[in-house]
Amino acid sequence: MKITFKLLIACLLISTVSCKKNKLREVVEVPLPNNESKLTIGQPDDYKANEGAFDLYKLPYKFDDLAPHIDAMTMEMHYSKHYLSYTNNLNRILKGTDKEALPIEDILKKLDLSNTELRNNAGGYYNHTFFWEIMGPKAGGKPKDTLASTINRDFGSFEGFKKRFSDEATSQFGSGWAWLVVDKTGTLQVTSTPNQDNPLMPRQTISGTPILAIDVWEHAYYLSYQYKRKDYINAFFNVINWRKVEEKYKATLN
Helix, strand or coil: CHHHHHHHHHHHHHHHHHHHCCCCCCCCCCCCCCCCCCCCCCHHCCCCCCCCCCCCCCCCCCCCCCCCCCCHHHHHHHHHHHHHHHHHHHHHHHHCCCCCCCCHHHHHHCCCCCHHHHHHHHHHHHHHHHHHHCCCCCCCCCHHHHHHHHHHHHHHHHHHHHHHHHHHHHHCCCEEEEEEEEEECCCCEEEECCEEEEEECCCCCCCCCEEEEEECCCHHCHHHHCCHHHHHHHHHHEEECCCHHHHHHCCCCC
16 A cells, blocks of 8 residues: 555656646645545545646546556546546636637637647647547457548558557657647548647647547556556556447548
């Protein structure tokens, strides 16, 4: 138990330093139980965003449903601290502005990248909402039907895609994300973004509509995997909800 708490503290310290460097607003304080108390995990429905244009994505699974690939404590901290913080900050920033009624995708596509506070929090809200959507319990495996055919077309095989995506996520320096996107020609491409940027924002190396993403900020995996990001990335393939990814892909064809 002491080792677990030391790892948690190390994780929070690393997240705090990273946030300061990138001027991101994140809630990273997590109360630790004393020796006499038990560590309890709450439920997703226990948490609600402050009033505003955007609310938390309602998880269709519990915090412990993705274990052992993603542990319950990481899920709760990620959802109820980091994600909730981005959501509340975004609602505060947008309140009373003409952007308040816009879909989050439109806010991102029209974003002034010099507006760091909006960039970080709008990105943080969209990226995490997307991340929760494309995961699920009893998932994994391989895509089927149209998406499987397109992956074979653009990457040679599913294994070719998996290696390309894993390499991109592994090589993303520092905090960030790796993405599978559909570009304007309809081609699938893999890319990565730093911090809370995403391929919908202006002036990205590769722009497109995301259909799959992995969070490679340390708070997403450090409690279970410590510095072994590659192990976390390998485990992530066991929780990908390919049915949801396929839905997102088909939506780009309309």
